[in-house]
Amino acid sequence: MQLFPCGHATHPQWRMAVGLVVAQLRAQLALPGHAHHPTLGLIYITDHYADAAEEILATLGAELPEITDWSGTVGVGVAVNNAEYLDEPALCVMLCELPADQYRVFSGVAPLGALATGSFEAHTALLHADAHTPDIAELVAELAGRTATGYLFGGLASSRRSAVQFAIGGDGNIRGQGAASGVFIGGLSGVAFGEGVSVISRVSQGCQPLGPVHTVTEADEHVIVRIDHRPALEMLLSELDITLEQPQQALATVRRTLVGMLDPADGGDLELVGRAGHFGADTRVRHIIGLDTTREGVAVAEKVKLGERVAFCQRDAAAARADLVRVCAEIREELEPEELPVAMGASGPAYTLPNQPGRHIMGGIYVSCAGRGGPHFGAPNAEMQIIRHALGDVPLVGFFAGGEIARHHIYGYSGVLTVFVSNG
Template sequence: MRRFVWAHAGHDAWATALEHVLAQLRAQMAMQPAHRWPLGWVYLTDHHAGHAAELLRRLSAALPQVTDWVGGVALAIGAGDTEYFDAPGLADLEPSRYRVFNGVAPLPAARGPDGFVAQTALVHADPSTPELPELIQELAERTLGHYVFGGLVASRAGSLQIAHARRAGQVGQAPSVELLEGGLSGVAFAPDVGIVARVTQGVRAVTPLRRVTAAQGHRVDALDGRPALDVVLEDLGLPPHDLGAIVARLRGLLVGWVAPAPQRPQATAATPGRVPLRLGEDVLVRHLVGLDPAQRAVVVAEPLPVGAGWTLCERHVQAARADLLRIGAEIREALAGEGEEPADPVGRIAGAIYVSCNGRGGPHFGAANAEWQLLRQALGDVPAIGFFAAGEIAHHRLYGYTGVLTVFVADEDGSG
């Protein structure tokens, strides 16, 4: 796998933006005439959703060597160090090393009829799909790595996805790329496609780590053996009878929780929960949606199991910036390797896909484009495209308020 060719443009007229993108792609491809580019990503904003079908038709007709397309329509997208309209990228990846899937042609549960085995997969999903967390987990189980990445594709135009595949042997004919709605789609990758991935959180903990000791569905009744609402008010220093102050404070907070694990430290009455919780990849962030003063309970947007770790957290600009820089440094370190002469990590990156939460971009990082500018600072000047999602996918879970960064590693021998 060689470095991706990629392009991005923004213009009120979609046809003008497309021409700018095609000019950039053609210039890069002309410099590498011997390479093939069968797999293409394309993300665009819903500002031009009404023209998406025609845009895709023209894009595929202009690039007939691209046999397979994946992507979607989102509220906002990113490329390079900019957040805006249109961002295609092309991979020089042999068709035997990936498979496009959708609801009509799902990813096989095991080795496919042509011998393909999936190690991981990029997933685009409709947020209205029933039992979506279970479907994401089931899809992850169809991969050797039990790892998928991506996000929920949602916009003012609905959930529009792209997942078109045409096998080799038909190069020279432009595929008819159509928009899909509903379910899951994406592209799976074989074990020899090098991938390094990280999840970055956009929140910081504001209360100590507690343990859910009683819960019924979405209602958490007890933390550390005490009424949950009492513990929350105590941790936040809120007066127990000032409902206005309580609601005002909780309105800006989220629940960070981690699945039960025997090795996690237990918070007890003797040790009042002052256990630091690093908001890493095992923490899932969900909305706090209500209170039950009569039962002294709190209500969360997702059912929490007894034994789960619990903390309240808030979105925080500096925490988000620091964590994005951290995962960039970790990926660069992993690619540099060890030894007296470590490799150039930027030179080893073929391309990157970044999926961020709709609630993170722009103002959350301090200014327009700030998140993608920080991503370039963290990762280097590499081909990077992606979109803002209504929920992020990593491992086998559905996240919120996170960024999922996936880097494709260039083949050492330069082969496709």
Template sequence: MSKFIYAHAGDADWKSALDSCLEQIERQRPDAPAPDLGWCYITDHHTQAAGSIISALRKHLPGVHWVGTVGVGIGAEAVEYFDAPGIAIMLADLPAGSFELFSAPERLDGAAKGFEPFTALVHASGGTPDLQAKLEAASARLTTGYLFGGLSSARNQALCFADEVLPGGLSGVAFGPQATVFSRVTQGCQPVGPLRTVTRAQGNYLVTLDEKRALDCVFEDIGLSPDVGDEALRQELAQTLAGLVATGEDASARPGQFGTNTEVRHIVGVGRKGGLLMIAEQLADGMRLAFCKRNAEAAKHDLLRIVEEVRAQAEAAGGMRGALYISCSGRGGPHFGEPNAEFRMVHQALGGETPLIGFFAGGEIARHHLYGYTGVLTVFAGA
């Protein structure tokens, strides 16, 4: 089994950063098979150079297909380039016919080529029209239904790469059954109240939970007096989020934790007279909801738990070749107490030798869900 090749560098001059990455790659290539798939993640300091970077990679590494995106931060090994210039690259030698790139969801169909898409890595822009519907459609085209990936978090232009630079949309690479992939979601929020049922909602207005006014429920669950002033209420709700489970989805989880089907959304408004809340998501009667708060310690324990689970699966399947970690742009080292903390935890928990790169996203994708404040770890395994 060969490990993937990877490299990373931070430099305000993209040419210098890329040259450093290419030098690192060349030092590893003599002992590695010829790669055919590459990932490239860049921070938005280099957005304007994205086309030049991809062109240079294709010139220096012919025969490699490239996927990736732009983020406010990226990571590699135990290093995070957060709000700083950076480039991270990883190269894989995968079996012939084991993957296909796609530039739009409707092209995620390998039937004409005799290719069976099992899983898929997707990158997208948060401004993509009907994004949730596109995720569901892409998931439905896969044998396993499992997507993994994230949204570009670039502050200037949300670009994605799929052998070319694309202005947003949804694109990526599908993997066939020959590519052994294991993936997990780690939650970053902890419920502070019980799991309730949405009994009346309209659009993104939450009217009642368990047949009680939504505002009364949040008062009860976060321990806030109904007499609290408007400014104090606004500040408290700014730190409180809604963990949603769609109708028909499994809501099971460990005590005091969210399950992987929980999607966390912001509370963006309140109507005191009517006792309703405005949630940054379209709601429907029958959904389950628990109010929650971000919790760094709980997030750390859950992150280490999912790394251990994925590592055990990969080692049983022949060992870890390489890993992708996509985290929320609201997480990263600063959320865990110090620079580089999140990628360092993942890198060390994987054993310290597995190639690891990724980026900080504007929303994380797993299966057909669009998450917030989570991390998605994916490990490629093989004998």
């Protein structure tokens, strides 16, 4: 298999941007070393183009009739292998050449369970979702359960207009979709991949643990009341070296602080990962949303379970850069077994395939938090340039999301990097 053709453009008029992207794709389709017969298109647009989503998809379909399947969504920004288009009109498209019997596009009108036809079995899935969908976290977990590996990757649409999703398959209509346009609002959509599609995926959270890992010994809904049988607020103030006697300084520090949480049922070892200076794939990082001075508790943006492992942490540019470099290095290790042995190490559970000689990246998808991007990493385009420096000039598309999806979790302020690799 060859490199996936990839195009991107920005322009105030969406028709001009689409024209530029199509020209890039056609040029790459004719190049040696690139895929010549792709059938699956991945499209990400910024919310400036959201109102024209149906027209954009129809135009791409007309200009690229060989592409029978489309999937994608909208973000406040889109990402490619060397640039970030944040808060400006832009789109990016990647054309994937994959065996037709090894993927299925799904949506609310053609659910993943209904696509298990013939010999197809979903092993992993690219997932796009609307954050306003009721019980979204439970739906993501349920969808992960429909795959053989339990591994999803993707993100929640982010938009100041319509949170559109693209999902169209086969002859222009997903089975059961009727005459729908292929553009949806709400629910879930994406692409399920069979065992024959090799992917490597990693999560970068960019958090620096501030102290030791604790166990929740008393909780009430969103409030951590006691950890290690001591008041949670007392422990937080101690690790931050602050006092409520100076409230303004204390609150400013608390606002920069988050909580890494690990349900023991998910496996992994938060303590070992914390000592390594970063969190693993099963650690959910959540905001502190309040302090309960009456019970000396700490309120977080997720319901807390008794027995969960937690660690206070902070995000900063240095930690974010180091963690993104780490996940890229882990992907490189998977592709270079003759030089570097594979080790899951402290990164926690992640989906990888057995080492095979001669594998290379055909294309990639990167979903990053809308609160990250170059500015968080210290310079424009810095986040994507870190990936390019680590992985090389490989085709890559993605978007800046309202929440990032990996395995069966929804993350925040993270980056999920997934690459498609050849089988030799």
